[in-house]
Amino acid sequence: GNSVTQMEGPVTLSEEAFLTINCTYTATGYPSLFWYVQYPGEGLQLLLKATKADDKGSNKGFEATYRKETTSFHLEKGSVQVSDSAVYFCALSRRDYKLSFGAGTTVTVRA
């Protein structure tokens, strides 16, 4: 079946540091891949997505590239801010309504 494995947290960084959260997946065919973010007290929000191999999703300074050869979709940001403190979820979809999520990575950015 489909599954997503992402880097365990928590991750604590200083402001302006580089952030990477690793995500690998197992799925048949060609799933769509996503990163969701959950800020404290709020619902999950779609951060970025990629629907085919070599696609790069980007939003709010975050980027992730769909790598079919390594079945990965790592999230990166070059310079984090305190406001980026949140829980980040990697997810995949076989183009239907059933999403498969990773366990989430808690990121804390200190000023």
Add this chain to the structure above:
Amino acid sequence: NAGVMQNPRHLVRRRGQEARLRCSPMKGHSHVYWYRQLPEEGLKFMVYLQKENIIDESGMPKERFSAEFPKEGPSILRIQQVVRGDSAAYFCASSPLRAGGADEQFFGPGTRLTVL
């Protein structure tokens, strides 16, 4: 424009009691999805409902769990005779049409159920 609302945000129950979790979808959304996140795991799909219909309950445990989305009012996820293993975060999502990808589902903040 209110987002997806879930209540309560935190629920504590003793073993054997019933838990009722409510989800109010975004205005104009008639499709609701429930997900469960067990400790140290990712969110897992449970059930997909439209108004007055269960479309897909393939992720729902066969016993003690039920869901509804009546013509009026919120969607309800009901867990009877709760056990400690039901302790989890339960997330609801909604969409205006049948979702075909993540950007079509809007999530609520979740309900954290703790069973003592």
